[in-house]
Amino acid sequence: MPNARCSMLERAPSQDTRQDGSVPRPVAFRGAGFMPGGGRASGWIALVLVIAFWQLAGSAGWVNPLFLPAPSAIAVAIYKLAVSGALWQHVSASVVRIGSGWLIGTVAGVIVGFAIGLSTLARGVGITFISALFPIPKIALLPLLILWLGIGEEPKIATIALGVFFSTAISVYSGVDAVPRNLIRMAQSFNVPFHAIVIRVIWPGALPSILAGFRITASVALLLVVSAEMIGAQFGIGAFVLQAGNLMQTDQLLAGVVILSLFGLAVGKAINVLEMRLLHWR
Amino acid sequence: MDLIADHISHRFGGLDVLDDVSFTVASGEVVAIVGPSGCGKSTLLSILGGLLRPSEGRAELRGAPPDNSFNPLTFVFQDFALLPWCTVEANVKFPLVHTALDAAARQAVVDDALRRTGLSDFRSAYPKQLSGGMRQRVGIARALAVRPALLLMDEPLSALDSQTRELLMEDFVRLLADGAMGAVYVTHNLEEAVRLADRVVVLSRRPGRVREVVSIPMTRTERGGIDARGKLLTLQNQLWSLIREEAIDAEREVQHA
Numbered sequence: 001m002p003n004a005r006c007s008m009l010e011r012a013p014s015q016d017t018r019q020d021g022s023v024p025r026p027v028a029f030r031g032a033g034f035m036p037g038g039g040r041a042s043g044w045i046a047l048v049l050v051i052a053f054w055q056l057a058g059s060a061g062w063v064n065p066l067f068l069p070a071p072s073a074i075a076v077a078i079y080k081l082a083v084s085g086a087l088w089q090h091v092s093a094s095v096v097r098i099g100s101g102w103l104i105g106t107v108a109g110v111i112v113g114f115a116i117g118l119s120t121l122a123r124g125v126g127i128t129f130i131s132a133l134f135p136i137p138k139i140a141l142l143p144l145l146i147l148w149l150g151i152g153e154e155p156k157i158a159t160i161a162l163g164v165f166f167s168t169a170i171s172v173y174s175g176v177d178a179v180p181r182n183l184i185r186m187a188q189s190f191n192v193p194f195h196a197i198v199i200r201v202i203w204p205g206a207l208p209s210i211l212a213g214f215r216i217t218a219s220v221a222l223l224l225v226v227s228a229e230m231i232g233a234q235f236g237i238g239a240f241v242l243q244a245g246n247l248m249q250t251d252q253l254l255a256g257v258v259i260l261s262l263f264g265l266a267v268g269k270a271i272n273v274l275e276m277r278l279l280h281w282r
Numbered sequence: 283m284d285l286i287a288d289h290i291s292h293r294f295g296g297l298d299v300l301d302d303v304s305f306t307v308a309s310g311e312v313v314a315i316v317g318p319s320g321c322g323k324s325t326l327l328s329i330l331g332g333l334l335r336p337s338e339g340r341a342e343l344r345g346a347p348p349d350n351s352f353n354p355l356t357f358v359f360q361d362f363a364l365l366p367w368c369t370v371e372a373n374v375k376f377p378l379v380h381t382a383l384d385a386a387a388r389q390a391v392v393d394d395a396l397r398r399t400g401l402s403d404f405r406s407a408y409p410k411q412l413s414g415g416m417r418q419r420v421g422i423a424r425a426l427a428v429r430p431a432l433l434l435m436d437e438p439l440s441a442l443d444s445q446t447r448e449l450l451m452e453d454f455v456r457l458l459a460d461g462a463m464g465a466v467y468v469t470h471n472l473e474e475a476v477r478l479a480d481r482v483v484v485l486s487r488r489p490g491r492v493r494e495v496v497s498i499p500m501t502r503t504e505r506g507g508i509d510a511r512g513k514l515l516t517l518q519n520q521l522w523s524l525i526r527e528e529a530i531d532a533e534r535e536v537q538h539a
Contacts, residue, residue, distance in 0.1 A: 281408050
């Protein structure tokens with residue numbers, strides 16, 4: 001008796017011991033593909049190769065530098081802009097506009113989005129207005145906003161705020177709608193008060209959608225600030241790019257584009273960090 | 283504190299789900315509600331727990347709840363309903379945050395609930411890190427933390443594998459052993475019903491009506507013994523014979539829907 005506790009159980013061999021002469025063959029593997037890996041090395045290598053080829057094309061004189069200056073020329077242009085102080089003047093003007101417009105649009109969007117997500121009346125009214133106004137390209141409102149608010153910073157900030165507001169409101173109420181109903185019912189079943197349910201269940205539950213909305217609104221804000229600055233501004237990256245284009249200073253123009261790209265990347269990274277901190281539970 | 287279903291009927295749109303359901307759950311009693319799929323078991327539980335307003339009739343309480351209870355009628359959910367962004371400890375603490383308990387007393391209550399459910403070592407884990415059985419233990423710990431008079435359990439084991447179900451069933455037997463807490467236990471699993479309940483309310487297929495109320499003539503402790511297995515199986519078969527024909531009809535109805 002090998003084990004007194006298992007005396008009722010009879011042991012059986014784990015493998016078939018029959019010998020009929022046939023040779024076993026492996027089962028063919030069919031599960032390959034459809035699982036792209038997360039490695040980024042190939043992306044960096046491709047980027048370096050493209051820049052190297054671009055540089056080679058510029059240095060060898062394959063392309064006219066007036067149409068496409070070499071990366072080194074763009075780097076020099078950025079360096080000169082930084083040293084002269086013009087870079088900070090333009091960047092700071094754009095950052096202030098984006099920052100204030102984004103903040104105003106986001107705060108208003110979050111409030112309206114929550115109202116739509118939580119109240120029948122606000123949903124009826126809000127969704128009707130948002131559906132009607134969201135498709136309007138906000139930059140088309142800039143002339144009207146200049147009429148209303150004057151030619152200073154206000155119309156540019158208001159344009160950005162409007163663009164950010166609609167996307168934020170939509171992502172917030174979609175997020176509120178996506179909060180699992182069972183969690184709200186659970187909280188209600190414990191008599192948790194309405195405000196506590198909003199703060200402790202609905203807000204964290206909607207946060208993934210809200211942060212995804214931030215990613216969209218950051219690019220909307222960047223697009224609108226450049227457009228608004230191209231229409232009417234002395235300083236700002238958009239104004240700088242337009243001015244460089246008018247003067248055929250392609251290296252400066254592309255320097256502005258690179259700065260915009262870096263700004264977009266930085267904002268994306270910041271949102272990544274925010275997501276990692278706030279949504280680590282996913 | 284008794285819970286009374288008083289002539290409860292409910293319809294969703296044009297669909298009659300419950301029809302004139304009446305029964306009483308006495309203080310400390312465990313009542314299982316069984317019936318074919320779609321007979322309105324979970325709807326009935328939501329009405330009893332005040333989460334759904336019935337079309338007709340009402341749910342009533344008779345007698346005062348225990349003095350120290352923060353939430354006399356407390357749900358245990360089928361899908362656990364844990365806050366995924368909160369740790370085990372924060373989930374258990376969640377229903378206590380708006381109570382008058384001070385921080386130290388609240389922590390003591392949470393520690394006690396975690397200890398009773400064997401979760402003390404997992405207090406810092408997040409729900410996604412836990413198995414289904416452990417998640418439901420968190421759901422049970424959260425329910426215990428508010429010192430309920432009556433647990434309203436909506437198929438609490440149906441999302442779990444059979445081995446985990448067996449282990450949690452033993453936990454339920456232990457938690458309900460002293461009769462301090464009653465339960466309404468909605469299940470489609472007749473084995474769970476005869477293992478846990480003092481009485482089993484059998485509902486007919488939709489619209490659910492009380493078809494039969496069956497008493498289980500054994501204490502819950504007796505039911506754990508090997509001798510009781512045969513008797514419980516007989517009871518289970520009797521319940522199945524009450525439901526079988528309607529379960530077949532209900533299944534066909536669902537497939538045709």
